[in-house]
Amino acid sequence: MTEFDYRDGMLHAENIAVSEIAEQVGTPFYCYSTAALTNRYNALRDALAAQDVTICYAVKANSNQAVIRTFAELGAGADIVSEGELRRALAAGVPADRIIFSGVGKTRDELAYALSENIHKINVESVPELEVLGEIAAERGAEIGIRVNPDVDAKTHEKISTGKADNKFGIDIGRALDVFAKARAMPGVKPVSVAVHIGSQLTDLAPLRAAYETVAELVTALRADGHEIDSIDLGGGLGIRYKDETPPPLADYARIVQETTGNLGCQLFVEPGRMLVGNAGILVTRVIYDKQGQSRRFVIVDAAMNDLVRPAMYDAYHEIQPVRETRANTSTTDADIVGPICETGDTFARGRALPPLKTDDLLVFQSAGAYGAVMASTYNSRLLVPEILVKGDKFAVVRRRPSYDELLKQDQLANWQ
Numbered sequence: 084m085t086e087f088d089y090r091d092g093m094l095h096a097e098n099i100a101v102s103e104i105a106e107q108v109g110t111p112f113y114c115y116s117t118a119a120l121t122n123r124y125n126a127l128r129d130a131l132a133a134q135d136v137t138i139c140y141a142v143k144a145n146s147n148q149a150v151i152r153t154f155a156e157l158g159a160g161a162d163i164v165s166e167g168e169l170r171r172a173l174a175a176g177v178p179a180d181r182i183i184f185s186g187v188g189k190t191r192d193e194l195a196y197a198l199s200e201n202i203h204k205i206n207v208e209s210v211p212e213l214e215v216l217g218e219i220a221a222e223r224g225a226e227i228g229i230r231v232n233p234d235v236d237a238k239t240h241e242k243i244s245t246g247k248a249d250n251k252f253g254i255d256i257g258r259a260l261d262v263f264a265k266a267r268a269m270p271g272v273k274p275v276s277v278a279v280h281i282g283s284q285l286t287d288l289a290p291l292r293a294a295y296e297t298v299a300e301l302v303t304a305l306r307a308d309g310h311e312i313d314s315i316d317l318g319g320g321l322g323i324r325y326k327d328e329t330p331p332p333l334a335d336y337a338r339i340v341q342e343t344t345g346n347l348g349c350q351l352f353v354e355p356g357r358m359l360v361g362n363a364g365i366l367v368t369r370v371i372y373d374k375q376g377q378s379r380r381f382v383i384v385d386a387a388m389n390d391l392v393r394p395a396m397y398d399a400y401h402e403i404q405p406v407r408e409t410r411a412n413t414s415t416t417d418a419d420i421v422g423p424i425c426e427t428g429d430t431f432a433r434g435r436a437l438p439p440l441k442t443d444d445l446l447v448f449q450s451a452g453a454y455g456a457v458m459a460s461t462y463n464s465r466l467l468v469p470e471i472l473v474k475g476d477k478f479a480v481v482r483r484r485p486s487y488d489e490l491l492k493q494d495q496l497a498n499w500q
């Protein structure tokens with residue numbers, strides 16, 4: 084069984100024709116493959132098996148509880164960035180002692196909640212955050228991580244680059260020794276871990292190596308200062324193939340982890356998101372109209388930028404194909420694939436070769452499992468896009484499409500009396 088492929092002229096998700104799901108749940112919808120999620124997770128786990136590494140799935144990439152549960156059942160922890168994500172991870176069955184809290188703007192309430200749930204680690208990203216955490220933890224005590232900013236260019240899209248000195252993330256590497264010393268001096272706080280995450284969709288391992296080397300040097304320096312550093316959080320960031328990228332082999336990534344941190348005797352954590360879910364999901368949409376403009380052909384579909392914002396936000400590329408397999412001798416013409424939203428930015432792709440299409444034909448956006456449904460909104464009062472999880476020849480609706488009633492009930496009229 085393969086995860087997503089064409090059989091009998093039709094795209095299948097595992098053993099179900101995607102058109103069958105569309106018939107039952109309507110469009111647009113996201114569809115994830117359990118086999119794909121499992122295979123990605125196992126591949127990473129196996130690559131890192133020689134070292135003491137815990138995989139904490141970065142829930143932000145796809146926070147559907149059914150997806151989180153799939154990884155939790157495989158033994159994964161979770162990397163979370165908000166109270167909402169923490170609640171989702173716990174509800175999905177991730178043990179609290181496998182949860183790591185990252186993020187530049189954790190509020191006092193969020194920090195207090197995370198401490199009360201006894202999560203594995205909070206990775207502090209600034210001195211003001213450290214001071215707030217110090218106040219909350221003074222009595223109960225907390226072992227913490229400190230995320231450093233290694234000033235490394237991850238060579239990815241600037242909007243998902245997080246490890247340069249001018250990015251908002253982490254403590255500047257040059258101040259790290261001072262901040263660890265400050266943390267140690269606080270009653271109740273014990274800094275025992277160094278964390279780093281330099282960006283997302285990395286297809287070159289050199290920046291990761293540079294970041295990990297910097298972290299390893301810091302661990303050595305911290306130990307020389309008397310800190311008991313027992314773990315390193317290496318972040319996420321591994322890229323996937325959307326078009327023609329060549330993501331680094333996991334064995335090469337594992338070798339870099341080993342070469343940079345292997346001799347430190349630290350427990351290691353990684354926080355992959357996109358790499359685990361990106362190619363385990365698709366977005367299925369229906370053609371509304373195939374419209375010939377004065378100079379361009381527009382295929383208008385029923386998914387829009389509110390359902391999948393990556394192309395509008397990051398100029399991201401997704402393969403877009405008919406769900407019914409196009410015969411080899413079918414003639415195609417270039418088309419822009421656009422949604423119905425009243426913004427020119429609601430354009431998924433320009434100049435893609437597509438066969439003639441009619442209303443109700445199904446199209447698939449490939450590689451839509453990461454940073455897809457999680458970024459969806461109801462802009463233009465469109466209903467939130469549903470999510471489907473496939474396993475073998477079964478599928479489950481793991482987030483249903485809300486009704487218009489539910490959408491309208493979210494607002495209340497002001498009662499001024």
Ligand SMILES: Cc1ncc(COP(=O)(O)O)c(C=O)c1O
Pocket residue numbers: 141143144162185186280282283284318319320321354355356357358
């Ligand atoms: C701290 C942290 N860890 C992990 C990730 C996951 O990144 P990716 O999906 O590229 O693996 C992110 C993403 O922004 C992050 O900010």
